[in-house]
Amino acid sequence: MSLRIVFLGTAAGVPSPERSLPAILVQLEREQLMFDCGEGAQRQMLRARCGFNKKMKVFITHMHGDHVLGLPGLLQTMALLNRERKLDVYGPPRITDFMEAVRETVPFGLTFPVEIHQVEEPGVIVDEQGFRVEAILSKHPLPSFSYAFVEKPRPGKFHPEKAKAMGIKEGPLWGRLQRGQSVKLSSGRVVRPEEVMDKPREGRKIVYTGDTRPFRALEKFASGADVLIHDSTLGEELADRAMEYGHSTPRQAAETAKKAKVKTLILTHISQRYKDPNKVLKQAKKIFKNTIVAEDFMKLDVPVLE
Amino acid sequence: MSLRIVFLGTAAGVPSPERSLPAILVQLEREQLMFDCGEGAQRQMLRARCGFNKKMKVFITHMHGDHVLGLPGLLQTMALLNRERKLDVYGPPRITDFMEAVRETVPFGLTFPVEIHQVEEPGVIVDEQGFRVEAILSKHPLPSFSYAFVEKPRPGKFHPEKAKAMGIKEGPLWGRLQRGQSVKLSSGRVVRPEEVMDKPREGRKIVYTGDTRPFRALEKFASGADVLIHDSTLGEELADRAMEYGHSTPRQAAETAKKAKVKTLILTHISQRYKDPNKVLKQAKKIFKNTIVAEDFMKLDVPVLE
Numbered sequence: 001m002s003l004r005i006v007f008l009g010t011a012a013g014v015p016s017p018e019r020s021l022p023a024i025l026v027q028l029e030r031e032q033l034m035f036d037c038g039e040g041a042q043r044q045m046l047r048a049r050c051g052f053n054k055k056m057k058v059f060i061t062h063m064h065g066d067h068v069l070g071l072p073g074l075l076q077t078m079a080l081l082n083r084e085r086k087l088d089v090y091g092p093p094r095i096t097d098f099m100e101a102v103r104e105t106v107p108f109g110l111t112f113p114v115e116i117h118q119v120e121e122p123g124v125i126v127d128e129q130g131f132r133v134e135a136i137l138s139k140h141p142l143p144s145f146s147y148a149f150v151e152k153p154r155p156g157k158f159h160p161e162k163a164k165a166m167g168i169k170e171g172p173l174w175g176r177l178q179r180g181q182s183v184k185l186s187s188g189r190v191v192r193p194e195e196v197m198d199k200p201r202e203g204r205k206i207v208y209t210g211d212t213r214p215f216r217a218l219e220k221f222a223s224g225a226d227v228l229i230h231d232s233t234l235g236e237e238l239a240d241r242a243m244e245y246g247h248s249t250p251r252q253a254a255e256t257a258k259k260a261k262v263k264t265l266i267l268t269h270i271s272q273r274y275k276d277p278n279k280v281l282k283q284a285k286k287i288f289k290n291t292i293v294a295e296d297f298m299k300l301d302v303p304v305l306e
Numbered sequence: 307m308s309l310r311i312v313f314l315g316t317a318a319g320v321p322s323p324e325r326s327l328p329a330i331l332v333q334l335e336r337e338q339l340m341f342d343c344g345e346g347a348q349r350q351m352l353r354a355r356c357g358f359n360k361k362m363k364v365f366i367t368h369m370h371g372d373h374v375l376g377l378p379g380l381l382q383t384m385a386l387l388n389r390e391r392k393l394d395v396y397g398p399p400r401i402t403d404f405m406e407a408v409r410e411t412v413p414f415g416l417t418f419p420v421e422i423h424q425v426e427e428p429g430v431i432v433d434e435q436g437f438r439v440e441a442i443l444s445k446h447p448l449p450s451f452s453y454a455f456v457e458k459p460r461p462g463k464f465h466p467e468k469a470k471a472m473g474i475k476e477g478p479l480w481g482r483l484q485r486g487q488s489v490k491l492s493s494g495r496v497v498r499p500e501e502v503m504d505k506p507r508e509g510r511k512i513v514y515t516g517d518t519r520p521f522r523a524l525e526k527f528a529s530g531a532d533v534l535i536h537d538s539t540l541g542e543e544l545a546d547r548a549m550e551y552g553h554s555t556p557r558q559a560a561e562t563a564k565k566a567k568v569k570t571l572i573l574t575h576i577s578q579r580y581k582d583p584n585k586v587l588k589q590a591k592k593i594f595k596n597t598i599v600a601e602d603f604m605k606l607d608v609p610v611l612e
Contacts, residue, residue, distance in 0.1 A: 015349045021379070038348050039379040044319045065382045065412045069375070073327070073345040076371045080319050094411045104402045106371045107448065142413065230469030302315050 001029050001130070001152070001297060003204055003302040005227065007268065008044035009036075009252065010294040011094060012233045012247075013066045020044050020296055021066045024229060024268070026149055026206060031055040033133070035147060035208045035229075042077045048297055051192040052270055053076045053085065059133065060091030062144035063098065072102045079111045084115040090133075090145045093118050130154075131203070136221045138212035140246035146210055148221060151203030155180060155193075162196045170279025204302050207262075213243050214252040222260040227303050229294070230256065232267035235274065236283050250280050253255035254287035268294040307335050307436070309457070309510055309608040311533065313574065314350035315342075316600040318539045318553075319372045320543065322578040325602055326350050327372045330535060330574070332455055332512060334437070339362040341453060341514045341535075342571050347376035348383045354603055359385045359391065364430065365439065366397030367516025368450035378408045385417045392419040396431055396439075397611040398423050398449045425451060436460075437509070442527045444518035446552035452516055454527060457509030461499075468502045475569075491515060512607050517575060519549050520558040532608050535600070536562065538573035541580065541588050560593035574600040 004027040011019035023037025025045070032054050034041070045052065060068050071089070078087070089095065096116050119125055119135050122145070123275040127135040130152055135145040158178050168174065168191065173183045182192045201232070207222040210231045222228045233247035242249050248256075250267055257265035267280060274280050277293040285298050292298075308332040314414070317325035327344025328556050331351070351358065366374050377395070384393070395401065402422050425431055425441050428451070432439035436458055441451040462482050464474070474480065474497065479489045488498045513528040514535045526533045539553035548555050554562075556573055563571035571594050573586060580586050583599040590597040598604075 014383050015352065017353050018347075020349065039376065040349060043326065043346060045321075046321065047323050063412050064380055065414055068377045068412060070345065071380075076375075077320050097544055098408070100412035101406070101411055102506075105404035106369050106374060108371055130550045254466055 001151075001154075001304070001306050003028060003206075003304075005206065005229075005266075005300045005302065006048055007266075007294045007296060007298045007300075008034075008041055008048060008050075008272055009038050010268045010296055010298075011038075011066070012269045012271045013064070014272045015040065017227055018147060018296065019270065019272070021070065023070060024208060025050055025160055027126050027133070031057070033149060034058045036061055036067045036210065037070040037074060038066045039069045039073075042074040044296065047076075052081050053083050055085055057088040057090065058135075059145075059149065060089070060095055061138070061208075062140060062142055063094045064140040064142070064211070065101040067210070068095070071099070072106065074116060075110065076108045079109060083112045086115060088115050088117060090117045090119055090135075092145065108182065134221075136217060137221065138210055138218070139212070139215045140211045141177065144210055144211060144212065144246075146218060146221060147208050148225070149206040150207075151205065153200040153203050156198030156200050158197050163191075166191055166196070168196075202305065204304070206302065209248075211246060212248060214256055214276065218256055219259045222256065222262055225260065225262040227264045227266060227267045227300065228253075228257050229268055231269045232280060232284070232293075233269050233271050235280060250284035250291075251287060254284040254291060257291070263290065263301075265291040266294050266300070267291065270294070307457075307460070307610070309334060309512075309610075311512065311535075311572075311606045311608065312354055312356065313600045313602060313604045313606075314340075314347055314356075315344050316355060316574045316576055316604075317344075317372070318575045318577045319360075319370070320578045321346065325375065325576065325578070328575060329376060330514060331350060331356055337363070338607065339439070339455060340364045342367055342373040342516065343376040343380060345375045345379075348380040350602065351380075358387050359389050361391060361444060362394065362568045363394040363439075365451075365453050366395070366401055367453065368398055368446060368448055369400045369445070369513075370427050370448070370517070373446045373516070374404065377405070378412065381416065381420065385415060388420045394421050394423060396423045396425055396441075398440060398451065399426065436546045436611070437470040440527075442523060444516055444524070446517045446519070450516055450518065450552075452527060454515050454531070455512040455514075457508050457511065461504040462504030462506050465523045466502050472497055472502070474502075508611060510610070512608065515554075517552060518554060519552050520554055520562055524562055528568055531566065531568040533570045533572060533606065534559075534568040535567065535572045537575045538586060538590070538599075539575050539577050541586060555592035556597075557593060560590040560597060563597070569604075570597065570601055571597045572600050572606070573597065576600070581584055 008023040009020035022036040023041035230253035234242040314329040315326035328342040329347035536559035540548040
């Protein structure tokens with residue numbers, strides 16, 4: 001199953017000619033998940049040819065403008081393009097008030113249902129057939145979440161030749177074995193799925209911190225992630241300021257990546273003062289080698305481990 | 307005095323890779339005036355290097371999202387860049403509710419005063435030393451204004467040699483003549499300003515229609531304008547639809563330009579369906595030759611007529 005991350009906006013609070021405000025799209029085979037929706041997200045989607053009519057969920061980390069002000073415009077554009085599918089929006093408590101207030105004062109018709117889910121408690125907030133999305137409270141001056149996309153384990157490879165050798169012909173019994181159920185043959189013998197199938201394939205995991213200073217619980221939350229997308233607003237030389245405003249430095253992000261044993265660390269929410277991403281990258285690489293500084297329109301395919 | 311128009315966004319309701327949502331900047335010598343502030347305006351300003359700390363007024367034509375949703379983000383960025391000067395915002399009645407609602411749900415500190423002026427009645431809404439801004443109700447499905455920037459006439463050129471020949475030495479009397487007052491010499495003779503000065507130089511005029519279908523009063527409102535920036539959302543083939551949604555076609559814009567005897571017509575608010583601006587341009591040029599289709603980042607200097 002393909003799993004791709006498209007970075008639509010990688011700036012911190014102030015955009016730059018190179019970086020739009022925060023928005024990250026995780027593209028699954030039949031759905032896309034957007035994490036944060038800063039101003040300009042809709043035009044970045046257009047430029048990256050992401051499509052406005054797909055099944056889609058939006059997750060807002062917190063109610064600072066640079067993370068949420070692109071949402072009304074995205075909805076308006078979807079409506080002007082005659083979207084019909086429901087759109088689900090998840091976010092902190094004020095998200096409903098915000099959307100209602102905007103819709104009362106900036107009138108636009110919607111051609112599709114929008115369901116807003118206020119995330120009141122950390123935990124599993126979406127549980128679908130192939131994946132779930134979990135939330136944890138991050139450390140920022142106002143209620144803010146980090147989100148994890150967790151793919152569910154998928155059944156191991158099925159070996160038809162092994163089934164046939166046991167006298168099980170192609171048919172309903174194959175399906176039951178593939179769904180993880182044991183089957184009883186007419187001989188009375190019970191065949192367990194693992195006799196004809198490889199071990200389940202582990203699901204992939206992507207964690208997006210949103211804005212946060214480092215905190216211990218994040219290490220467990222991001223544990224073993226294929227990709228950790230981490231706040232990296234300010235460099236080490238401004239570590240005090242980062243702490244004060246609830247942000248992280250590249251070094252802090254790298255330390256969390258190392259402790260959480262993630263595969264790849266991606267730094268984002270980069271202050272406009274860093275024109276050269278190498279400065280940011282160097283600080284992190286000293287601690288965690290497999291680090292990338294996000295750029296707008298960067299695409300990353302998360303590979304399946306067989 | 308320099309007078310420059312910078313087109314920051316020239317799209318209709320849906321942006322395109324080439325066109326951002328509506329925003330037009332009129333740059334005076336010591337101030338800039340923004341007309342409409344669609345999503346993305348702040349990043350377009352950044353790209354066009356317009357500066358966030360200048361004396362500035364924003365005029366919103368109406369409360370459709372594509373004309374106003376860039377305003378909260380612009381304010382937030384100005385605050386993050388520590389603007390201190392007051393910002394004046396003019397717009398239709400719901401503008402105050404909108405800004406309050408956003409600020410209540412999307413918290414950000416302002417480092418500068420914002421004064422919101424609700425335009426309740428058409429007429430002169432700004433009257434400054436060198437110019438005024440007038441508003442007229444346009445024809446759109448919700449309350450919407452067209453705006454005119456009108457430069458005040460400036461005194462004609464002063465000729466020191468003529469003054470000296472009449473025995474008036476450099477000093478306070480020169481100042482009085484330059485300000486348009488007659489002066490009485492010790493000989494008893496009265497010198498009128500026109501004896502030592504050329505005729506007053508006419509001020510320049512820029513009219514921006516915002517969204518509108520054609521209407522008669524616009525011809526007078528735009529009369530003699532140096533530049534008429536006109537809604538041109540849909541082509542002639544969709545004239546019925548344009549009428550229904552309160553928009554204009556290139557032909558209609560050109561007819562108004564012709565009747566109003568403007569110098570230059572600029573078509574904007576171009577639907578994303580027109581990838582080739584020449585199609586739009588041709589329809590207008592049949593009627594009004596001096597027509598330009600706006601493009602993002604296009605700059606136009608409005609010349610002084612001597």
